[in-house]
Amino acid sequence: MKLQQKLVLLTTLSKALMAVILLLALPWIVETLALRHTDASLRSEQQRVMRRIGQIGITSFLTEPYPNQKVHYDLLQDEFIELRHAVGTQSDTVATLPRQQHGELVDFRVLRHTFALEGQRYTVEIGKSIASVEDVYALLRSLAAYALAFAVLTTLLIELGVINYLLRPVDQIVERLRAVQGPMPAPLPPLPTTTSDFKYLDATIRRMLQKIRLVFEQEREFIANASHELLTPVSILQNRFENMLQAENLPEEAEQQIVTSQRTLHRLTATLRTLLMISRIENEQYARNDQVVVRQVLHDVVAELEDRIADENLTVDWALEGEPTIGAANGSLLFTFFYNLLSNAVKYNHTGGQIRISGQQLAGQPYTVQLFNTGKPIPAEHLPHLFERFRRAGNAHSAEGYGLGLALVRTIAQFHALRLQVASSEQGTTFTIWLPATPLSA
Amino acid sequence: MNVLIVEDDNALAQELALFLQHEHYYCDFARTGAEASEKLYVNEYDFVLLDLGLPDQDGLQLLAEARKQHNLQASIIILSARGSVDDRISGLQLGADDYLPKPYSLLELGSRMQAITRRKHGVTQETLSFGGFVINLSERSLRHGGTEVVLTRREFDLLHYLLLHRGRVLTRMQLSEHIWGNMISDRDDHDSNFIDVHMKNIRKKLGAFDTHDWIETVRGIGYRFKPTQDV
Numbered sequence: 001m002k003l004q005q006k007l008v009l010l011t012t013l014s015k016a017l018m019a020v021i022l023l024l025a026l027p028w029i030v031e032t033l034a035l036r037h038t039d040a041s042l043r044s045e046q047q048r049v050m051r052r053i054g055q056i057g058i059t060s061f062l063t064e065p066y067p068n069q070k071v072h073y074d075l076l077q078d079e080f081i082e083l084r085h086a087v088g089t090q091s092d093t094v095a096t097l098p099r100q101q102h103g104e105l106v107d108f109r110v111l112r113h114t115f116a117l118e119g120q121r122y123t124v125e126i127g128k129s130i131a132s133v134e135d136v137y138a139l140l141r142s143l144a145a146y147a148l149a150f151a152v153l154t155t156l157l158i159e160l161g162v163i164n165y166l167l168r169p170v171d172q173i174v175e176r177l178r179a180v181q182g183p184m185p186a187p188l189p190p191l192p193t194t195t196s197d198f199k200y201l202d203a204t205i206r207r208m209l210q211k212i213r214l215v216f217e218q219e220r221e222f223i224a225n226a227s228h229e230l231l232t233p234v235s236i237l238q239n240r241f242e243n244m245l246q247a248e249n250l251p252e253e254a255e256q257q258i259v260t261s262q263r264t265l266h267r268l269t270a271t272l273r274t275l276l277m278i279s280r281i282e283n284e285q286y287a288r289n290d291q292v293v294v295r296q297v298l299h300d301v302v303a304e305l306e307d308r309i310a311d312e313n314l315t316v317d318w319a320l321e322g323e324p325t326i327g328a329a330n331g332s333l334l335f336t337f338f339y340n341l342l343s344n345a346v347k348y349n350h351t352g353g354q355i356r357i358s359g360q361q362l363a364g365q366p367y368t369v370q371l372f373n374t375g376k377p378i379p380a381e382h383l384p385h386l387f388e389r390f391r392r393a394g395n396a397h398s399a400e401g402y403g404l405g406l407a408l409v410r411t412i413a414q415f416h417a418l419r420l421q422v423a424s425s426e427q428g429t430t431f432t433i434w435l436p437a438t439p440l441s442a
Numbered sequence: 443m444n445v446l447i448v449e450d451d452n453a454l455a456q457e458l459a460l461f462l463q464h465e466h467y468y469c470d471f472a473r474t475g476a477e478a479s480e481k482l483y484v485n486e487y488d489f490v491l492l493d494l495g496l497p498d499q500d501g502l503q504l505l506a507e508a509r510k511q512h513n514l515q516a517s518i519i520i521l522s523a524r525g526s527v528d529d530r531i532s533g534l535q536l537g538a539d540d541y542l543p544k545p546y547s548l549l550e551l552g553s554r555m556q557a558i559t560r561r562k563h564g565v566t567q568e569t570l571s572f573g574g575f576v577i578n579l580s581e582r583s584l585r586h587g588g589t590e591v592v593l594t595r596r597e598f599d600l601l602h603y604l605l606l607h608r609g610r611v612l613t614r615m616q617l618s619e620h621i622w623g624n625m626i627s628d629r630d631d632h633d634s635n636f637i638d639v640h641m642k643n644i645r646k647k648l649g650a651f652d653t654h655d656w657i658e659t660v661r662g663i664g665y666r667f668k669p670t671q672d673v
Contacts, residue, residue, distance in 0.1 A: 228495075228523050228524075231523035231544045231545060232451050232454060232523065232544065234544075234545045235454055235523075235544045235545035235546070236451065236453045236454045236457055237545075238545040238546075238547070239454065239457035239458060239460075239461065239545075239548050240457050242461065242547060242548045242549065242616075243457060243460050243461050243464075243548070245611065245613070245663075246461070246464060246610075252661075252662075255660075255662075255663055256662045256663065259613050259615075259662060259663045259664070262613060262615050263615060265545075266615050266619075269545055273543075276523075306594075307594060307596050307636070307639075307640070308636060311636065311639055
């Protein structure tokens with residue numbers, strides 16, 4: 001899961017937890033608050049009653065026919081005030097008590113206050129029906145619920161936005177790293193962020209890419225220089241051997257040795273030439289000015305190999321749909337590319353085998369060319385290393401070639417942004433080439 | 443004919459000269475661009491064999507200068523380790539007559555020098571003959587009497603090359619180098635074995651007309667075109 005998603009999940013969960021706790025505690029909180037509010041209003045009512053008694057005396061309240069008791073209910077009978085002679089000594093209380101009302105017991109919140117006046121003790125009770133208190137509950141509850149929902153949603157949205165904004169550099173860094181295709185990534189501008197961690201990460205990655213670039217450049221330069229410097233001594237030896245062979249009356253044994261040495265030298269030359277070529281391609285020393293018609297170049301390659309194909313009694317099947325072209329390409333490099341692949345298809349085939357050249361354009365996909373041969377299967381463990389320099393598979397392919405043909409193929413593919421894949425089974429080996437969807441700029 | 447070898451590596455220049463002297467060329471040497479410029483100014487050469495990587499100057503620069511300033515009639519063959527197609531194109535565009543990437547076969551160089559000489563003197567020897575066979579270079583055909591001997595492209599190239607160096611042993615490597623040039627792939631002994639297959643086919647095709655064995659196998663080394671006494 002992405003960091004951003006995790007953070008969003010975390011925030012959402014914590015908000016949900018908070019909402020659940022608040023919703024569970026809400027009735028209790030509201031009840032407590034409402035009771036407290038009721039009690040406070042009962043007390044202020046009591047003070048008003050006491051003030052009134054102080055002003056007009058108690059007698060006007062206690063009239064016949066109930067000289068001992070006066071009960072007054074308000075219109076809706078939600079509230080009452082009762083004044084009576086006190087019986088015994090009672091302390092002041094506030095409590096929820098049942099009261100008879102129209103033959104039913106109804107809960108009231110009742111404040112009881114006992115006071116002395118003119119040598120008499122009186123008790124005043126002020127009550128408020130719990131039902132009316134509960135109306136306040138409901139109001140408070142819905143208000144609290146709305147406020148809670150609002151708070152949860154707004155903070156969630158704000159946090160999501162902030163998380164998204166803060167973590168944007170991570171996406172940018174990942175995007176940049178994904179964009180690095182070859183071993184020579186272009187230098188990147190610093191990431192626009194104020195977060196110091198990301199700044200640090202970005203700087204580290206850029207330093208790393210720079211280092212990779214440098215190491216690769218050094219390797220490339222070394223290969224180019226070494227190959228180039230070696231070509232002159234190789235030339236000297238080659239010319240010397242040829243001159244020696246021209247000598248009259250050379251003993252046959254000496255001739256044989258010279259020829260064997262020449263063969264070794266030839267191998268060395270081929271290796272050096274290929275290394276130089278790979279290094280030149282990687283140095284972008286080849287122009288990409290050609291528009292290469294794939295069918296044409298494949299025909300040219302097959303024509304080039306026709307003797308060997310005939311010698312091995314191979315059949316070549318064509319199933320190339322449409323007229324694929326590769327724009328902004330180097331024709332001679334692409335010739336070498338297909339030549340190496342098809343030359344391998346001939347070399348590793350069995351006598352009387354088959355080579356199939358097919359190509360098709362699937363909707364929404366780049367054009368694919370497939371080169372299939374009925375050669376011995378390449379073991380699965382060798383497939384991932386097939387295009388590496390000097391890597392030789394320990395099977396039928398071993399001891400032949402100098403392990404650079406397919407490395408060159410890969411380099412040319414990279415140079416032209418062709419995607420390349422190999423698959424091998426008992427039936428044979430298939431090289432699949434995806435042509436670039438859009439032509440490269442030259 | 444006079445040849446100027448512009449090459450900073452002494453050993454290579456010596457080997458080159460040894461071969462060329464054997465082929466009856468007169469050789470002169472220049473190790474630097476400056477030396478070469480001076481010699482080109484003073485002397486007349488038929489051929490300049492030019493290495494591009496000179497210590498003081500780029501060979502291509504020397505070439506351009508030579509072509510512009512001295513209006514040189516010499517045929518210039520570039521011999522360079524810089525063998526990429528683009529290098530060749532720029533070399534040829536600057537006025538070089540041919541281009542051989544290092545390392546090259548001396549026989550190949552010899553053949554190319556011969557071809558240039560023929561072109562320059564208008565000697566377009568279109569046909570070569572041996573026994574009853576006539577090989578036509580422009581038509582790329584081989585006839586015996588009035589009958590055409592059908593050869594594949596490779597077979598024709600091989601026979602022509604053997605004929606050019608008649609009497610001389612050519613190794614499989616030299617033949618393969620001539621036929622496939624420096625085509626880069628995982629080529630190996632397979633291709634030189636393939637030379638044998640070609641030779642067998644050529645022999646069979648020639649043998650249908652003539653009992654003389656024109657192509658001699660030199661065991662372990664290669665092949666030689668063996669002329670009959672009367673050729």
